[in-house]
Amino acid sequence: MGQTEKKPVIEFEHFQFQYFSQAEPTLHxxxxxxxxxxxxxxxxxxxxxxxxxxxxxxxxxxxSYRGEVEGSLKISGVETKESNIFELSKKVGTVLQxxxxxxxxxxxxxxxxxxxxxxxxxxxKMKETVRKVAEVVDMGELLKSSPFxxxxxxxxxxSFAGVMVDDVDILLFDEPxxxxxxxxxxxxxxxxxxxxKESKKTVVIIEHRLEDVLYRDVDRIVVVSDGRIAAxxxxxxxMAANILTELGIREPLYVTAMKYAGITVTPxxxxxxxxxxxxxxxxxxxxxxxxxxxxxxxxxxxxxILEARHLNFQYTKKRKILQDVNFQIQExxxxxxxxxxxAGKSTLAKVICGFVTxxxxxxxxxGESMKGQTIxxxxxxxxxxxxNPNQMICKPMxxxxxxxxxxxxxxxxxxxxxxxDKALKICGLAPFKKWPxxxxxxxxxxxxxxxxxxxxxxxxxxxxxxxxGQDYHHxxxxxxxxxxxxxxxxxxxxxxxxxxLMLEYxxxxxxxxxxxxxxxxxxxxxxxxxxxxxxxxxxxTSLYELAMKIGMENPSAFVxxxxxxxxxxxx
Numbered sequence: 001m002g003q004t005e006k007k008p009v010i011e012f013e014h015f016q017f018q019y020f021s022q023a024e025p026t027l028h029x030x031x032x033x034x035x036x037x038x039x040x041x042x043x044x045x046x047x048x049x050x051x052x053x054x055x056x057x058x059x060x061x062x063x064s065y066r067g068e069v070e071g072s073l074k075i076s077g078v079e080t081k082e083s084n085i086f087e088l089s090k091k092v093g094t095v096l097q098x099x100x101x102x103x104x105x106x107x108x109x110x111x112x113x114x115x116x117x118x119x120x121x122x123x124x125k126m127k128e129t130v131r132k133v134a135e136v137v138d139m140g141e142l143l144k145s146s147p148f149x150x151x152x153x154x155x156x157x158x159s160f161a162g163v164m165v166d167d168v169d170i171l172l173f174d175e176p177x178x179x180x181x182x183x184x185x186x187x188x189x190x191x192x193x194x195x196x197k198e199s200k201k202t203v204v205i206i207e208h209r210l211e212d213v214l215y216r217d218v219d220r221i222v223v224v225s226d227g228r229i230a231a232x233x234x235x236x237x238x239m240a241a242n243i244l245t246e247l248g249i250r251e252p253l254y255v256t257a258m259k260y261a262g263i264t265v266t267p268x269x270x271x272x273x274x275x276x277x278x279x280x281x282x283x284x285x286x287x288x289x290x291x292x293x294x295x296x297x298x299x300x301x302x303x304x305i306l307e308a309r310h311l312n313f314q315y316t317k318k319r320k321i322l323q324d325v326n327f328q329i330q331e332x333x334x335x336x337x338x339x340x341x342x343a344g345k346s347t348l349a350k351v352i353c354g355f356v357t358x359x360x361x362x363x364x365x366x367g368e369s370m371k372g373q374t375i376x377x378x379x380x381x382x383x384x385x386x387x388n389p390n391q392m393i394c395k396p397m398x399x400x401x402x403x404x405x406x407x408x409x410x411x412x413x414x415x416x417x418x419x420x421d422k423a424l425k426i427c428g429l430a431p432f433k434k435w436p437x438x439x440x441x442x443x444x445x446x447x448x449x450x451x452x453x454x455x456x457x458x459x460x461x462x463x464x465x466x467x468x469g470q471d472y473h474h475x476x477x478x479x480x481x482x483x484x485x486x487x488x489x490x491x492x493x494x495x496x497x498x499x500x501l502m503l504e505y506x507x508x509x510x511x512x513x514x515x516x517x518x519x520x521x522x523x524x525x526x527x528x529x530x531x532x533x534x535x536x537x538x539x540x541t542s543l544y545e546l547a548m549k550i551g552m553e554n555p556s557a558f559v560x561x562x563x564x565x566x567x568x569x570x571x
């Protein structure tokens with residue numbers, strides 16, 4: 001992108017910011033220019049300061065989150081500290097990670113129209129604009145729905161539409177993929193890309209999921225670590241720089257596979273995106289590596305801990321949520337339940353826990369029917385961690401929240417503390433033991449809810465999106481912890497959109513689409529099956545695409561070899 005003729009729309013110069021409540025600055029000496037019409041991806045581990053940079057761009061800092069600012073930040077040539085939040089909102093439109101926090105209207109249409117109402121746009125023009133924007137984000141059919149009845153992906157699109165109606169110069173996306181299934185995530189990245197190309201707006205994306213964003217082109221990737229800019233490069237340069245994993249950011253799987261095969265990644269290979277990768281340079285070493293891998297034996301059969309027989313469930317007469325669902329989960333398995341937003345995955349978890357009662361069919365625990373068992377009875381064996389931590393947390397202090405279940409059961413206080421400490425440590429929350437929950441980020445609250453279940457020592461643990469919004473470091477920490485629990489005999493069931501989690505950690509995957517089970521096999525078989533991934537809004541893994549691109553005889557076996565190798569090298 002010819003930056004000589006383009007002028008910078010965002011200019012950080014020796015910028016520093018320190019929240020009033022903190023002893024150290026969150027951002028140190030930030031120097032960054034973003035030019036008109038550029039598409040920039042900002043990545044970094046949790047707590048690196050990347051979201052704080054976003055808050056500086058949209059004016060939440062310093063106008064809502066108070067603190068001390070040093071240096072300069074200009075947007076469209078205007079110093080932000082001399083502007084105000086209203087003026088900045090006319091230049092920078094923000095789509096937040098936690099879409100619930102962004103809703104104002106009672107219906108989707110009202111919500112999208114909010115900015116237009118503030119600008120006193122005539123009603124006829126307003127309706128037309130709302131309709132057009134809703135069509136762009138595929139929400140035209142749902143204008144009369146309540147935003148709170150929507151799935152995570154739909155909420156994201158409503159937020160996007162609400163920002164687009166205002167015709168701002170800069171679009172800022174704060175973790176747009178956090179709550180989306182892979183196919184919806186792909187659609188979101190396509191949508192952002194389409195709007196960027198058509199509108200020539202400047203786009204800034206803050207996201208953990210690097211590989212998913214790089215499904216479409218970006219001009220530069222800015223890597224933030226410990227409040228400083230650690231890199232500012234093109235995707236091709238960054239893949240060759242070997243700094244992502246050191247900083248706790250997951251590099252794309254196809255790049256990891258190349259490194260396992262002993263390939264030194266160079267900028268000339270164009271590895272920033274799988275679409276641009278020069279396969280001729282990497283083909284031979286990858287095929288040699290694949291052929292050198294040992295074949296693994298199948299694990300032994302174990303008793304069935306949980307079985308569903310012909311489960312049916314519907315909230316209303318009109319729509320069946322679960323239809324004739326059958327599956328078996330063996331003791332000590334790690335299983336992922338995957339499928340589109342709204343497919344019935346979370347409802348299935350609620351039926352297992354007894355929060356809602358199946359209309360037909362039954363669930364068996366070690367061969368015994370659980371019919372008629374109360375939630376309390378089931379909770380002694382089965383723990384459930386919800387997707388949205390705000391719906392679970394009910395105590396103001398972290399320690400009290402994690403201790404709550406034990407206190408309800410009458411556990412002695414001297415036994416509670418060591419168990420809470422252990423759960424907090426595992427979830428990376430030990431330093432926050434005496435903190436209020438309100439001081440935590442969305443991702444940290446998520447870890448509090450996991451800790452509050454782990455402390456109860458369940459035999460089956462169901463987690464709804466356990467790693468949503470987590471960076472690679474915390475993702476690995478949580479997953480390795482769940483793996484260690486699993487090694488101790490706890491059966492773990494995860495409702496997830498994360499294909500990497502599914503491949504790396506859960507040998508068994510169950511696929512739900514429109515309330516029906518459409519797949520029940522190994523994660524590798526599912527993620528290399530184009531028919532199932534297409535139906536269930538999953539995404540074929542980039543490892544499979546890489547194997548296809550270089551013409552391997554058995555792409556599925558290559559994916560299996562990669563996973564086996566990764567498990568072997570990491571554990």
